Amino acid sequence: MSITRDDIIDFIYAEARMLDEGRYSEWLDLWLEDGHYWMPLDYKQADPHLVTSLLYEDNFMLRLRVERLNGERTFSQKPKSRCHHVIQRPFVDEFDVEAGHFVTNTSMHYVETRLDEQFLLALTATHELKLVDGRLRIANKRVDLLNSDAAFGNIQLLP
Amino acid sequence: MGKYSDNPAAVAALVQPHQVHKDTYIDAEIYQLEMRHLFSNTWVFVGHDSQTPTKGDYFTTQVGDQPVIMVRHSDNEIHVLYNRCPHKGTKIAIDRSGNTGKFFRCPYHAWSFKTNGCLLAIPLKKGYAQTEFNDSESAKGMQPVGAVHNHRGFVFARLAVEGISFEAFFGDSLSSLDNMVDRSPEGRLEVAGPPLRYMHQCNWKMLVDNQTDTCHPMVAHESSAGTAVKLFDAANWPEDKPKPVAMEIIAPFMSPYEFFEDMGIRTWPNGHGHTGVHHSIHSDYSAIPGYHDAMNETYGAEKAAEILGENRHNTVYFPNIMIKGPIQQLRNFIPMGPDKTLVESYIYRLVGAPDQLLARTAMYNRMINAPTSIVGHDDLEMYERAQEGLHSQGSDWINIQRLYEGEEDMSVEAVENGTTERQMRNQFDAWSRFMTMSMPNSEAAE
Ligand code: FES
Ligand SMILES: [Fe+2]
Numbered sequence: 296m297s298i299t300r301d302d303i304i305d306f307i308y309a310e311a312r313m314l315d316e317g318r319y320s321e322w323l324d325l326w327l328e329d330g331h332y333w334m335p336l337d338y339k340q341a342d343p344h345l346v347t348s349l350l351y352e353d354n355f356m357l358r359l360r361v362e363r364l365n366g367e368r369t370f371s372q373k374p375k376s377r378c379h380h381v382i383q384r385p386f387v388d389e390f391d392v393e394a395g396h397f398v399t400n401t402s403m404h405y406v407e408t409r410l411d412e413q414f415l416l417a418l419t420a421t422h423e424l425k426l427v428d429g430r431l432r433i434a435n436k437r438v439d440l441l442n443s444d445a446a447f448g449n450i451q452l453l454p
Numbered sequence: 455m456g457k458y459s460d461n462p463a464a465v466a467a468l469v470q471p472h473q474v475h476k477d478t479y480i481d482a483e484i485y486q487l488e489m490r491h492l493f494s495n496t497w498v499f500v501g502h503d504s505q506t507p508t509k510g511d512y513f514t515t516q517v518g519d520q521p522v523i524m525v526r527h528s529d530n531e532i533h534v535l536y537n538r539c540p541h542k543g544t545k546i547a548i549d550r551s552g553n554t555g556k557f558f559r560c561p562y563h564a565w566s567f568k569t570n571g572c573l574l575a576i577p578l579k580k581g582y583a584q585t586e587f588n589d590s591e592s593a594k595g596m597q598p599v600g601a602v603h604n605h606r607g608f609v610f611a612r613l614a615v616e617g618i619s620f621e622a623f624f625g626d627s628l629s630s631l632d633n634m635v636d637r638s639p640e641g642r643l644e645v646a647g648p649p650l651r652y653m654h655q656c657n658w659k660m661l662v663d664n665q666t667d668t669c670h671p672m673v674a675h676e677s678s679a680g681t682a683v684k685l686f687d688a689a690n691w692p693e694d695k696p697k698p699v700a701m702e703i704i705a706p707f708m709s710p711y712e713f714f715e716d717m718g719i720r721t722w723p724n725g726h727g728h729t730g731v732h733h734s735i736h737s738d739y740s741a742i743p744g745y746h747d748a749m750n751e752t753y754g755a756e757k758a759a760e761i762l763g764e765n766r767h768n769t770v771y772f773p774n775i776m777i778k779g780p781i782q783q784l785r786n787f788i789p790m791g792p793d794k795t796l797v798e799s800y801i802y803r804l805v806g807a808p809d810q811l812l813a814r815t816a817m818y819n820r821m822i823n824a825p826t827s828i829v830g831h832d833d834l835e836m837y838e839r840a841q842e843g844l845h846s847q848g849s850d851w852i853n854i855q856r857l858y859e860g861e862e863d864m865s866v867e868a869v870e871n872g873t874t875e876r877q878m879r880n881q882f883d884a885w886s887r888f889m890t891m892s893m894p895n896s897e898a899a900e
Contacts, residue, residue: 334826337648345812346647347801347819349826355685355698356821362681363828369677371835446651446796447825449834 298426300387303397306431307422311380311403314453319361322453327425327432328354334438334454349443349450360453371451376409378452385422395426405454416454417441456483462890469886471862471879472855476844478885479657479852485792487889492773493518494600494613495888496724497623499775499786500524500534502802503607504644505551510569513551516788517611522599523547524609527569528556534599534611535571540592550648558596571596606635607643608784614892618724626867627726630769634779636761639748639806643782646812649798652825654834656841658774658789659881661797664833665768665776666729666877668714669856671707674836678828679707703814703821704829706735717767717872723865725772725884727877731869734767736780742810752806770877772884782815785823793841799823854878 313322333343334350343351352360363369381404389398398421405416423435438454458465458481465487468475477484498517501524505513512525514537521537523546537545539560546558546567557574559566566574573595576582587593601612603620608631610620635643654661664670671679682704691697718731730736749758765780774787782802790796801815822829844852857874864883870876890896 336650345803345809345816347650347799347816347824349650349820349824351817351820353698356700359678359682359685359700360828362685363677366677366681368680370674371677371831444648444651446653448653448655449831450826451831 298392298395298397298431300390302431303387303390303399303424304385306424307385307399307401307420308382310422310433311382315377315379317377319364323358323361325431325433326354326357327427327434330354330433330435332357332436332438332453334440334443336443338439338443349440350438364452371449374410376407376451378408378454379406380404380454381406392426397424397426397431398422399424403454407450407452407454409451412448414448416450418454420454458483458487460894462893462896465889465893466886469882471860472858473851473853474882476850476852478882479659479841480792480844482792485657485789487893489519489789491890491892492885492888493520493789495617495892496773496884497603497610497612497618497620498773499771499784500602500609500611502643502645502784502800503532503604503609504802506532508553510553510555511551512547512554512569514547514549517599517613518789520599520613521545522611523558523596525554525558525569531570532602532604532609533570534602534609535596536599538596539565540573540595540597541565546596567595571598605631606641623724624726624771625722625724627722627724627728627769627771630728630766630777630779631771633761633764633766634777634782634802636753637749637779637782637807638804639752641752642805643802644805646801646803646816649786649800650819650824652797652799652823652830652834653790654795654797654837655793656795656834656837657792658787658795660837660840661785661787661795662770662772662774662776662881663878664837665770666719666727667875668717668719668729668873669711670836671714672710674832675707675829678832679704683708699814699817700821702739703818706738707829709735711873714872718869719872719874719877720867720869721864721877721880722867723884725881726770727880728766728769729872729877730765730767731872734765734780736767736778737765739780739814742808742814744808745811748806748808770881772881773888781818782811783819783823797823854882 332350332352335348364372383402385399385401388400401420403418405418407414419439421437424431425434468478501513506526509526509528512523514523523535523537525533527533537547539546544560544562546560557566557568565576568574573593599611599613600615603610635641682700686701717733719729720731721727769777777784784800786798788796799819801819803812821827854875857871864880
């Protein structure tokens with residue numbers, strides 16, 4: 296398959312839609328097994344290991360997170376949260392068809408709501424995508440919140 | 455003035471041996487009195503001295519509801535000053551941390567102060583020549599808090615000028631802090647990065663209580679820890695593949711009641727206490743290559759084994775911090791209002807120990823204490839539901855009776871069954887003492 300910039304951009308939009316529609320198993324299948332979802336705590340944080348992050352999750356943790364959302368005794372999800380991503384057209388920062396390696400940079404507004412509360416996060420997502428067996432997959436995803444150093448209440452779904 | 459100000463008897467009556475009145479958690483006047491009395495009369499955590507390593511470094515925070523600056527002066531001493539200009543009140547420092555050089559300068563009219571608070575200079579000084587300015591309170595400069603004590607890097611302040619000494623307030627409870635520091639082969643900790651900041655719409659005491667509530671993990675955390683265990687069991691994990699780290703950090707929260715009963719709770723006078731006397735959810739972490747050798751080298755095998763044999767779970771330093779020695783973590787529960795608490799979770803590096811230890815500490819912090827952590831979601835949901843529920847007229851009392859056998863003496867150290875609520879009773883014993891001791895008519899409360 297010959298991959299185009301549009302394919303890359305469509306992928307980013309499709310991922311956001313999956314999260315908004317709660318299609319989590321489909322979303323998990325986008326991921327490569329050894330990928331990490333990283334949400335730094337500090338602006339321009341370079342190291343996910345020796346300082347704290349908001350999230351730095353491997354495949355097992357992401358599966359746990361998703362599995363938990365549907366659990367019978369997940370009290371913080373009774374009633375359930377909903378989320379909504381509004382995304383700006385992604386920049387394709389790296390486009391290496393030969394290596395099957397792509398990097399995008401996407402500005403988004405993320406809204407999460409539960410009960411009477413709703414909050415808004417502005418963020419930039421950096422996706423590292425790989426073409427594996429003709430299919431685009433997420434190798435790593437980094438989400439930088441504009442106000443990553445602010446004090447938040449629960450952020451329960453996935454920005 | 456309402457029913458509790460200048461009425462120590464009414465305040466003291468909110469605490470009974472087996473139950474406490476809901477006003478302790480929801481009443482606005484009680485909250486104001488906590489800020490004025492409880493957080494003034496006790497020793498409250500400010501920061502760690504590695505947050506201000508060089509002269510002129512400062513760090514801004516709160517003691518109770520009082521904005522303060524912790525700063526390293528030119529003689530290397532740490533000072534804690536109220537963050538208020540003695541002229542018209544402007545906050546001097548707004549950044550969470552920074553270096554101010556040799557002096558602070560107020561951004562409003564440029565009065566300047568040495569880093570120990572003393573007034574250094576005023577523009578147009580001659581305007582005060584005929585005014586007996588030197589006799590004013592403002593001439594003294596930025597006000598220091600009542601007293602400051604640095605215990606092995608951990609800086610505490612007492613706002614009240616007169617009061618209980620640091621040693622008398624903490625006594626043997628300092629063994630938990632000491633153990634955390636001793637786990638460094640150099641006997642020294644350093645703060646590692648900024649804290650996680652997590653806002654809770656509930657009273658600060660909900661959080662403090664929960665640190666020694668050993669009957670909630672297997673219930674409230676079934677959704678996170680329970681699901682982790684289920685997922686792992688279903689995965690038929692290959693023997694040779696390293697176990698997911700979540701299993702080491704999160705799964706122990708699902709330990710059965712017996713585990714928590716057997717682990718024990720120790721209480722000390724003045725509201726301090728800890729879970730995990732005999733073992734804890736931190737006991738079975740995997741060994742990190744090189745660490746034991748470094749410890750043996752410093753302390754000798756016997757002493758090193760003794761230090762590492764302590765696996766205290768949560769130590770509460772009354773009123774509002776909790777530390778976890780085995781994972782080098784400190785949580786500060788900062789009151790923001792009767793129904794609002796900011797939690798700051800700090801991690802520390804054991805100086806001289808392998809980086810892998812710090813990596814585990816950072817991992818623990820984000821997996822358990824982040825606003826994005828599923829374990830944190832479980833807890834916050836319960837605190838906020840409790841805070842809402844307490845506003846109902848259904849009942850006025852909160853029960854803290856588990857394993858109460860009558861007539862407890864909180865002035866002595868005790869070790870009991872790990873599911874007792876004695877530590878909560880201990881906190882309220884201290885609460886009512888430090889709340890009322892400086893109120894007018896305080897004999898009435900006795
Ligand atoms: S208010 Fe600070 S100098 Fe005037
Ligand atoms: Fe908990």
